[in-house]
Amino acid sequence: MELKELIQQKLKDNFTEASFEFSEFRNELSVKLNKKYILQVCKFLKENSDLEFLLCEDITAVDWATRKNRFTVVYHIFSIKNNFRLVLKSDVDESESIIDSVSSVWKTSDWQERECYDMYGIRFNNHPDLRRIYMPEEFEYHPLRKDFPLMGIPGSLPLPKK
Amino acid sequence: MGLEAKLNGDGFFVTKIEAIINWARKNSVYPMPMGISCCAIEMMASADPKYDIARFGSEVMRFTPRQCDLMIVAGTVTYKMSHVVKKIYDQMPDPKWVIAMGACTSTGGMYRSYSVVQGIDQFLPVDVYVAGCPPRPDNLLNALIHIQDKIGKTRPKDFQNLKLPELNVIQNN
Numbered sequence: 001m002e003l004k005e006l007i008q009q010k011l012k013d014n015f016t017e018a019s020f021e022f023s024e025f026r027n028e029l030s031v032k033l034n035k036k037y038i039l040q041v042c043k044f045l046k047e048n049s050d051l052e053f054l055l056c057e058d059i060t061a062v063d064w065a066t067r068k069n070r071f072t073v074v075y076h077i078f079s080i081k082n083n084f085r086l087v088l089k090s091d092v093d094e095s096e097s098i099i100d101s102v103s104s105v106w107k108t109s110d111w112q113e114r115e116c117y118d119m120y121g122i123r124f125n126n127h128p129d130l131r132r133i134y135m136p137e138e139f140e141y142h143p144l145r146k147d148f149p150l151m152g153i154p155g156s157l158p159l160p161k162k
Numbered sequence: 163m164g165l166e167a168k169l170n171g172d173g174f175f176v177t178k179i180e181a182i183i184n185w186a187r188k189n190s191v192y193p194m195p196m197g198i199s200c201c202a203i204e205m206m207a208s209a210d211p212k213y214d215i216a217r218f219g220s221e222v223m224r225f226t227p228r229q230c231d232l233m234i235v236a237g238t239v240t241y242k243m244s245h246v247v248k249k250i251y252d253q254m255p256d257p258k259w260v261i262a263m264g265a266c267t268s269t270g271g272m273y274r275s276y277s278v279v280q281g282i283d284q285f286l287p288v289d290v291y292v293a294g295c296p297p298r299p300d301n302l303l304n305a306l307i308h309i310q311d312k313i314g315k316t317r318p319k320d321f322q323n324l325k326l327p328e329l330n331v332i333q334n335n
């Protein structure tokens with residue numbers, strides 16, 4: 001069986017109650033899932049001996065501004081064993097922009113989630129140290145949100161005195 | 163050798179303290195290499211044998227601000243970094259000068275965004291701006307020559323009543 005089909009099959013078999021949406025773009029498979037399952041699915045993808053997605057390349061988010069579920073959190077993971085890249089996506093609403101942290105699965109995702117929190121204000125459940133990573137800690141805004149002006153908010157970032 | 167060989171007895175010459183201090187000072191400018199991003203590579207190139215900043219007596223790049231009198235800010239200064247730059251500047255002993263090297267440092271350059279300070283003159287007194295992205299090493303040397311000119315013109319009273327120095331803009335030519 002081809003790897004893409006295998007992944008779809010395995011996900012469907014192991015998470016019968018979760019509804020996955022599979023799509024393909026430029027020969028890359030992406031899976032859309034409910035944010036409830038993200039931690040279990042990640043754990044499964046990493047630990048299954050046929051898949052072994054050992055590498056979490058990136059975690060980021062998309063701000064759709066006007067959509068009902070405003071944010072989509074995107075995970076790029078890679079299987080060294082199969083030389084295969086997979087994209088996981090999960091919608092998060094603005095009113096409760098919180099999703100389970102996968103830092104217990106991949107240690108690297110610690111900082112990636114901190115970046116995501118810094119830039120979009122999405123909080124991660126059970127994250128060991130959810131602080132801003134780029135912006136100063138007392139900064140109040142989330143710069144990659146669509147409603148944040150490109151030139152920033154005057155006075156929000158203090159400069160040293162002349 | 164030369165002049166000395168011609169001397170019969172002890173030689174002397176008359177000058178002003180001011181002139182000799184300025185002469186010594188301007189030919190031994192110690193730069194503080196504040197290399198924050200890509201411009202720093204060109205700053206390093208200006209110290210190599212081809213451009214050789216040592217010809218101007220400035221090869222002693224000190225990595226401690228306490229021994230420097232010229233700060234070369236080479237790179238993109240973000241708001242977060244600005245406090246560090248200012249702190250290092252404050253640690254340099256007076257008299258001190260600043261070169262804003264590159265488009266980013268002078269104006270924010272191509273980073274017209276929320277995180278980058280749009281010109282370090284918002285928090286530092288800049289003496290010479292160097293245009294270019296990155297400026298060529300010879301352009302940096304040109305800036306150094308401008309600084310030397312400026313040092314040559316300083317008078318003791320300039321330090322008694324420290325104010326913002328006059329700004330000096332160099333075109334990339």
Ligand code: SF4
Nearest residue numbers: 200201264265266296
């Ligand atoms: S001016 Fe250009 S070379 Fe210099 S720091 Fe900015 S981007 Fe880099």
